[in-house]
Amino acid sequence: CTGVKLKLMNDRTSIYAGHFNYSFESPWATAVRGEIAFYPSKPYNISQYPGSSGLKAGPDPRHSNTDIVEKNTLRYSLGFDRPTFIPFLHPDDPWRAFNLSLQIFQSIIFDYEDGIRNFASAEKIPKVSTALTFRIGTGYLGDTIIPDVFVAYDPLGYWSVNPAISYAPPWSERLRFTLTAVLYGGRNKFGSIGVFSEKDSVFLKLRYQL
Secondary structure (H helix, E strand, O other): OOOOOOOOOOOOOOOEEEEEEEEOOOOOOOEEEEEEEEEEEEEEEEEEOOOHHHOOOEEOOOOOOOOEEEEEEEEEEEEEEEEEOOHHHOOOOOOOOEEEEEEEEEEEEOOOOOOEEOOOOOOEOOOEEEEEEEEEEOOEOOOOEEEEEEEEEEOOOEEEEEEEEEEOOOOOOOEEEEEEEEEEEEOOOOOHHHHHOOOOEEEEEEEEOO
16 A cells, blocks of 8 residues: 655745846957846755665655755856957958857755755756856848857756758848757756757748738
8 A cells, every 4th residue: 555645835935136237348348247046945856866675766864754855046147248250250241240148057056965856857956057058140141141059068968059040031121031950968868958858850930020
């Protein structure tokens, strides 16, 4: 006979957050932006791996009454945007800049305990989680051909690449055709970006602005 205990909970969650933007003049010509958020007593699933009696997982003896632990958590992001000339990639117009954007995201769990896991996949959540993104884009032939590449990377071993190319016909400002792909990879399909590892796609988008 197996018993299951169910309990409905609707805890109030507080978030304290802020953001900033600052632009540096030449020669740096870079915009810096950031966001920060503090989550007091954020709930996490916690289990013992491996479990007792040969089970793959089981209740953590320190929190067996709830299987939930609350931890103060800090999340922040920093972004850097700047236009950059790359003449050899723009032989038609060396003065047309490339727009570069770099971002870093981090989440820090204070008073960390081993066994904190993602509830949906049981993937371990580290004390410090990090993700990096990079984007580069420009325009050719009077911005009628617009390539763009977005890359995301998780140091735990996950990545994503999103290349796209758009065509904006010079005879209509309302039309735009975009061919884009989304590719995912990682060490498994249970953590971070890896949950989309079997969702690679290529699609064509038509936009008509009224």
